[in-house]
Amino acid sequence: MIPFDYQRAASAAEATGLARDGATFIAGGTNLLDLMKLEVMAPSRLVDINRLDLGGIEDTTGGGLRIGALVRNSDLAGDPRVRSSYPVLARALLAGASGQLRNKATTGGNLLQRTRCYYFYDTAMPCNKREPGSGCQAIGGATRLHAIFGTSDHCIATHPSDMAVAMRALDASIEIEDSAGNRRSVAISEFYRLPGTTPHIETVLKPGELITAVLLPPPGGTRQAYRKVRDRASYAFALVSVAGVVEMADGRMKRVALAFGGVGPQPWRNAEVEALLEGKAPSAELFEQAAGLLVAKARTQAGNAFKVPLLQRVLSATLNELTKG
Amino acid sequence: MKTELTVNGRRERLDADARTTLLDALRVHLELTGTKKGCDHGQCGACTVLVNGRRINSCLSLACMHEGDEIVTIEGLGEPDRLSDLQQAFLSHDGFQCGFCTPGQICSATAMLSEIEAGWPSHVSDDLDRTPELSSTEISERMSGNICRCSAYPNIVEAIKEAADRRRG
Ligand SMILES: Cc1cc2nc3c(=O)[nH]c(=O)nc-3n(C[C@H](O)[C@H](O)[C@H](O)COP(=O)(O)OP(=O)(O)OC[C@H]3O[C@@H](n4cnc5c(N)ncnc54)[C@H](O)[C@@H]3O)c2cc1C
Ligand code: SF4
Ligand code: FES
Ligand code: FES
Numbered sequence: 001m002i003p004f005d006y007q008r009a010a011s012a013a014e015a016t017g018l019a020r021d022g023a024t025f026i027a028g029g030t031n032l033l034d035l036m037k038l039e040v041m042a043p044s045r046l047v048d049i050n051r052l053d054l055g056g057i058e059d060t061t062g063g064g065l066r067i068g069a070l071v072r073n074s075d076l077a078g079d080p081r082v083r084s085s086y087p088v089l090a091r092a093l094l095a096g097a098s099g100q101l102r103n104k105a106t107t108g109g110n111l112l113q114r115t116r117c118y119y120f121y122d123t124a125m126p127c128n129k130r131e132p133g134s135g136c137q138a139i140g141g142a143t144r145l146h147a148i149f150g151t152s153d154h155c156i157a158t159h160p161s162d163m164a165v166a167m168r169a170l171d172a173s174i175e176i177e178d179s180a181g182n183r184r185s186v187a188i189s190e191f192y193r194l195p196g197t198t199p200h201i202e203t204v205l206k207p208g209e210l211i212t213a214v215l216l217p218p219p220g221g222t223r224q225a226y227r228k229v230r231d232r233a234s235y236a237f238a239l240v241s242v243a244g245v246v247e248m249a250d251g252r253m254k255r256v257a258l259a260f261g262g263v264g265p266q267p268w269r270n271a272e273v274e275a276l277l278e279g280k281a282p283s284a285e286l287f288e289q290a291a292g293l294l295v296a297k298a299r300t301q302a303g304n305a306f307k308v309p310l311l312q313r314v315l316s317a318t319l320n321e322l323t324k325g
Numbered sequence: 326m327k328t329e330l331t332v333n334g335r336r337e338r339l340d341a342d343a344r345t346t347l348l349d350a351l352r353v354h355l356e357l358t359g360t361k362k363g364c365d366h367g368q369c370g371a372c373t374v375l376v377n378g379r380r381i382n383s384c385l386s387l388a389c390m391h392e393g394d395e396i397v398t399i400e401g402l403g404e405p406d407r408l409s410d411l412q413q414a415f416l417s418h419d420g421f422q423c424g425f426c427t428p429g430q431i432c433s434a435t436a437m438l439s440e441i442e443a444g445w446p447s448h449v450s451d452d453l454d455r456t457p458e459l460s461s462t463e464i465s466e467r468m469s470g471n472i473c474r475c476s477a478y479p480n481i482v483e484a485i486k487e488a489a490d491r492r493r494g
Contacts, residue, residue: 006326006343006389030385033346034366046343048390074379078445083453094448098470099437101367103379104386234448234469 002042009047012054012210016179018047019208025049027070028104030097031113039123040130041114054108054212057081063218066175069108069211073163074099076107086216088224088243092166095228098235108211111164111174111191112203115157115265116145116237128154129199143303145237148311149264151299155199159192159266160237166226167214168259168267169243175213176205185215192266199265220255221247223322227314228261238262240311246322252281253323258315260294263307270294282323287316326389332357333401343389348372350388351398359399359428363472370471373429374398380436382470399428402435410488411435420484422475430471434485437467438492459489 009015019025022044026032035041054068057079065081076082077093097105119125119137126135138146138156147158173185192203205211228241241261247254256277260268273294280286291312298308328339332355339350351357351374363371365384372384375397403409411431414420421427446453449466457463464482473481
């Protein structure tokens with residue numbers, strides 16, 4: 001690790017004040033310290049935010065939940081309200097990492113975890129995300145973990161979070177505080193940026209801005225599922241995953257929200273697919289049609305082309321599970 | 326960086342570079358070498374310790390972030406003349422071969438049983454709300470953060486089952 005200055009902040013104002021000139025917040029540290037050991041990240045200062053008062057889960061007046069940025073992944077998955085009203089979120093969290101890591105990983109840190117692209121991790125390799133302008137070694141290289149949607153000629157990395165995929169299906173928004181103490185909230189659909197020509201800029205957060213909470217609206221459906229496919233049964237990142245929230249009425253799908261992990265630079269959603277399904281009765285043909293529409297614009301590499309049929313099957317299986325009975 | 330924390334019931338004062346991980350502080354500064362360094366990147370679980378009762382990977386945490394925290398390592402769970410129930414069960418069931426992963430396995434299992442008691446579900450629980458059972462599938466999933474290079478898994482699962490059954494009476 002490159003030496004850094006360590007500062008423990010006591011308040012959000014102190015934290016955002018300290019977070020300038022190459023400083024980075026540290027929450028659980030499970031992603032940041034990993035990357036700092038490899039010198040993929042080398043902040044000049046670590047601002048420890050663990051003592052800030054951002055650890056609670058509260059009911060909102062609108063019937064939703066406000067999840068503090070420091071709520072640990074294990075506490076969020078274990079919360080009785082999340083388990084009963086947002087099971088897709090509990091399931092996504094429980095499908096990620098390990099018991100030890102979930103005890104430390106925070107809501108804010110999970111949203112901002114960096115890609116698992118092998119070349120991003122290897123400082124001997126060119127990588128536009130790590131070193132803007134150096135090139136992308138993944139294109140034409142080993143791409144098992146890489147994206148098929150939303151990529152550019154500059155970067156094809158995925159966002160690896162499971163939690164964020166469920167949050168995208170739940171239409172979460174992210175509450176942000178700037179150094180002047182102003183708070184704003186950004187829909188998760190607007191929070192992540194596509195790589196384009198600037199893959200090193202991953203979100204709309206400006207330097208020094210702090211995530212204070214994630215807001216969940218009331219759940220849009222009672223039928224919820226998270227299905228994740230990975231290279232081993234546990235403790236591995238998603239090859240593909242699907243978070244689904246469906247509301248049925250009179251044998252038809254009244255509301256459908258689907259988000260996909262392991263396939264895009266951000267938790268992926270496709271409005272056309274949801275529109276195709278809504279208002280219709282579930283059937284194998286319809287699900288097949290939806291799956292075909294979903295992958296119509298996929299851009300693949302030799303190493304990740306398997307995700308096209310895999311994603312279609314996982315989507316059909318998830319829709320079956322959500323609409324049966 | 327000066328940090329005060331409690332390790333196995335003893336107040337300790339550390340004066341270490343800010344880069345010192347909790348794992349290195351335990352092993353190098355406090356000479357508690359029971360906790361092992363496998364991967365140093367959160368991928369193996371050999372470094373698992375309890376912080377305020379919860380299991381974490383000590384390799385992915387800085388010692389200076391633990392001011393005021395209570396740490397328990399394998400040495401704090403029990404010693405040869407007064408083994409914890411899980412330590413004894415690992416011995417009785419041959420829950421290891423080389424033993425390198427064992428301190429992490431036992432610390433992890435200790436906290437894992439408390440997580441089940443608290444009603445936390447897992448990825449393999451059918452029902453998110455029902456009290457989780459202690460099946461082999463549940464144990465394997467909940468212990469997936471601890472890799473055993475010797476693959477002593479069947480005996481590890483048996484050891485944990487026995488300790489848990491005894492606790493339940
Ligand atoms: C072996 C291993 C396996 C894993 N498997 C999975 C998996 O299967 N699925 C999955 O989803 N994840 C997985 N993870 C990743 C894990 O979920 C993340 O490391 C974790 O969620 C990051 O949270 P943290 O609090 O530790 O973040 P940190 O490491 O503390 O921070 C990450 C980033 O977020 C920034 N940050 C943190 N909090 C805030 C805030 N409030 N405001 C602004 N910026 C902030 C930090 O500056 C840093 O840049 C795995 C990790 C490991 C090591
Ligand atoms: S895919 Fe993105 S992160 Fe991976 S090497 Fe290319 S630019 Fe870097
Ligand atoms: S040494 Fe910490 S997880 Fe491997
Ligand atoms: S006993 Fe050798 S690694 Fe587990």
